[in-house]
Amino acid sequence: MANDSHGQCLCGAVQITVSHPPHEVNACHCGMCRRWTGVALVTLDVPEANIRIEGLDTVRRYTSSDWAERAFCGTCGSSLWYRLTAPGAPDDYYLAAGLMDDPSDLTLANEIYIDHRPPAFAFAGPAKQITEAAFLAMLPAPAQEE
Ligand SMILES: [Zn+2]
Numbered sequence: 001m002a003n004d005s006h007g008q009c010l011c012g013a014v015q016i017t018v019s020h021p022p023h024e025v026n027a028c029h030c031g032m033c034r035r036w037t038g039v040a041l042v043t044l045d046v047p048e049a050n051i052r053i054e055g056l057d058t059v060r061r062y063t064s065s066d067w068a069e070r071a072f073c074g075t076c077g078s079s080l081w082y083r084l085t086a087p088g089a090p091d092d093y094y095l096a097a098g099l100m101d102d103p104s105d106l107t108l109a110n111e112i113y114i115d116h117r118p119p120a121f122a123f124a125g126p127a128k129q130i131t132e133a134a135f136l137a138m139l140p141a142p143a144q145e146e
């Protein structure tokens with residue numbers, strides 16, 4: 001459909017179709033996202049109902065904290081998405097924006113954990129910049145206990 005966006009992992013085993021794709025992306029500069037991606041995790045926030053995934057048998061999941069998991073391609077290792085797993089958490093996919101075939105119309109809305117961003121990893125602005133403390137203060141109570 002005309003309103004769908006397509007993406008895939010490096011080897012193509014995982015194919016992703018997003019309907020009503022957002023045009024804004026968000027970046028996380030936390031230490032886990034930095035290690036997982038090599039730079040920062042830049043994501044499209046996609047409700048579960050708007051995403052279709054082929055190749056799920058190739059997808060591997062890493063439980064990176066008590067409340068979240070990170071999915072990657074078991075063949076090529078591409079970072080795929082971050083999802084919250086805590087009970088009651090939104091069922092959104094935080095889909096790695098770099099998977100998309102055409103990311104050219106995406107704009108950066110928010111950078112979180114901005115106080116952890118290495119100086120060399122600056123993105124084009126403007127984006128709302130949020131520190132770790134400010135971001136954690138926005139979360140529901142259970143996550144703040146960690
Ligand atoms: Zn792959």
Ligand SMILES: [Zn+2]
Pocket residue numbers: 028029030031032033034041113
């Ligand atoms: Zn992060």
